[in-house]
Amino acid sequence: MSENHSDTPVVIHRHAYRPPDWLVPTIALDFALDPQKTRVKARLQVKRNGDHNRPLKLDGNNQKLLAFSVDGQDAQSQVKQEKEGLVIALGGEAHTIETEVEISPESNSQLMGLYASSGLLCTQCEAEGFRRITYFPDRPDILSRYTVRMEADEKAFPVLLSNGNLTLEGKSENGRHFALWNDPFPKPCYLFALVAGNLAAYRDEFITQSGRKVALAIWVRPDDVNKTHHAMNALKMAMAWDEKVYGREYDLDQFNIVAVDDFNFGAMENKSLNIFNSRYILADPDTATDADYDAIAGVVAHEYFHNWSGNRVTCRDWFQLSLKEGFTVFRDQSFSADLGSPAVKRIEDVRSLRAAQFPEDAGPLAHPIQPDSYIEISNFYTATVYNKGAEIIRMMHQLLGAEKFRKGTDLYFERHDGEAATCENFVAAMEEASGVDLTDFRHWYHQAGTPELKASLKWDGATKTSTLTLSQKTAATPSQPEKQPVVLPVAIALIGKQTGKNLIGEQLLTLTKDSESYRFENLAEEPLLSINRHFSAPVTVENQVSPEDLAFLSANDDDPFARYEAMQQLMLDFMVARVRGEQVDPKTVINAVEKTLTNKDLDNAFIAEAVILPSENMVGEKLDIVDPKRIAEIRDDLRKMLGQTLEKLWRQAYQSCERPSYQYTPEAVGARRLKNVALSYLAAGELADAPSIAWLQFEKADNMTDRRGALDVLVNGFSPEREKALTAFYERYKGNALVIDKWFAVQAFSTRPDVIENVKKLAKHPDFTLKNPNRARALIGSFAHNARAFHDLSGEGYRFVTDMVIALDKINSQTAARMIAPFGRWQRYGSDRAEMMQDALKRILSTPDLSRDVFEQASKSLLPNKA
Structure with a gap:
């Protein structure tokens, strides 16, 4: 059955929710697995609700119906x-429905349902892939207990896995074998999983807080088993952390990835x-960067945490998606912060x-989290x-405090x-457990847009008093012209302008109105405002600071995030002013970077984050009309100035961060981070020996972080070492799909004009190939976010991405x-670029048999940004 949109695609509305007409307490599935033709028999016990x-409605597409019976009768x-399912009228209260269908995993390029x-x-199967099986x-509000039998050719598919417990396995005829799995916990069909293939397992075990043994296994291709140790360690740490922080113990005797x-x-x-994209499981020092290692730990934890925040308590409907995702992102961010530097982790999350x-x-494309x-x-x-969903949970955590928040999650x-469940169920549990009224806080769930927080601090030297005025405003977004004030937990401090001391400690101000003022008395000296410390609220801040x-x-500033923010704002203000044609002196920026580089009290990881310039896209967000070429020139000029003026310090940082051998520890990760940032500034300064330093690092590197860092530098230049490095990298890693993705991506992100x-x-x-999502994202996705290239005035960037989107839609519409998304920003650009971007969207929409996924994104992207 077709998945393409019609002329009038069906719009699903949140307020139209209605409980299911029929429930399915149990389902038994029998798979005769074959790559070309898989047969699936299903037996559903259905109950009128x-x-x-x-009538009973069953969703389904891309399958051939072979048999259908009710209570044993054809x-x-x-x-x-x-168009997208079956309908049958039924009398009585309960029935047994049996179906048999045929599907083709090998031809399923959409990678939803059962595929090869x-x-x-x-x-x-998430969100709606089960209907393809x-x-x-x-x-998601139909929870069933599943029994699954799989049969397949034993040589081709020696391992047969599904949810729950393996209850029986054995031989069948003609070289085939079978496995029977039973999951004792009721679950929605989007959590159904099946895997068959030639796999090997790295095994371990975890002892829960109540003393139960859980058998752990990470299943990969046999040659990749030695790359799973980091993921296994992350899994065990996540299991222990969830018990300690949330009191959540794992509930089965085995856990497979x-x-x-x-x-x-x-x-x-x-x-x-759990089924993972291999990029979030496989790692060794030669093929994975430090960022890859961090991402693996975070994603493994995220999916494990879903066992409670998503599986045991699931979503009533897809409008509640942030109930499980926002909450679980907050949980995985907290876990990762506890493993390393909380300040650096917060910087990374906010940057994302x-x-x-x-x-x-x-x-x-603005929308609320609901x-x-x-x-x-x-x-x-x-x-x-x-991500915004996680910030909303984080604000709730701040408003209630850790103890009351934990009581709320326990109750939930x-x-x-x-x-x-619903998002409202979560908020209600928090209210009941804490005794805190969250009525106004609920606006966050239904209101789109990023609030702008304005701050004004006035000093009265005669009375040693400061008055802080905070005000908020959220701009209109599509279909939401009027905005309510939201609850903003704003963490602030006052830093002495002479001594640099924190004069009042940290205070959490809760802004609930359009505007409010706060008075601070008996201050020892004139203060500077440290605002939105640790990014206490997901807002933009307008604060006139020299x-x-x-x-x-x-x-x-004694808050690391606020210190980082001050440096970033200083750099951003300078670049924005330069883009606007103002003559501003770079000396203040250069001196601030110098002080950060020479501050012995700061760790390398923080220094590296603080001295990286805000991105070209961030500069563009501060301008009424974005000129990508001008922004790139200004940013390149500032990088060049910093590279040349602070050459000695970059060289010292580079040398001091050298390590004799690879280690994955917080200290070593921070050293590599600063080392590669220093190398990038030496190259940006156009120093004569920068390419040779990068090439030497590339050749000597015993880890992917340093090798990739050197390649990042070389690929942007014109030295002979560039082609040598690209060729050497490809020859070393050809056949390793995940690393070749990096080879494609680094070239797509290049700053060269060609x-x-x-x-x-x-x-x-x-x-x-467009058939592999990782490869498509590595080249097309990376290029579409390369602002200077994508927005080239020739329009070639737009045409290339448009061609790729149209071709990819036929293969994998998601x-x-x-x-x-990058095309949807057309209103921020001059008329020449805006017209070409609109034309690109119109060309996509004129494509015959366009998928609903692409139709929705492209049609909405043509609409005005405002209501």
């Missing part, structure tokens, strides 16, 4: 086949059988939020739902265990839809 006479003639990946058969009421090469997402939390979510909030409607649910797996898990005062705060021509050539490279 409430007093009504509505009923195929009674079934009405609709590098010799494996595996599933992805068998006919079923595919919605499988890594697959072709996957639309990062990973999937299927009950007891600003890079992806803030532009989303400011564009035509959207009001959608055409295709896969389009709402967004930075807003995940206890009250809704085994249920499909460059000199920002530099002072960057050197003296990047468009190079990317076009790479799209024709024998190793490039991945294609995620490439469209």
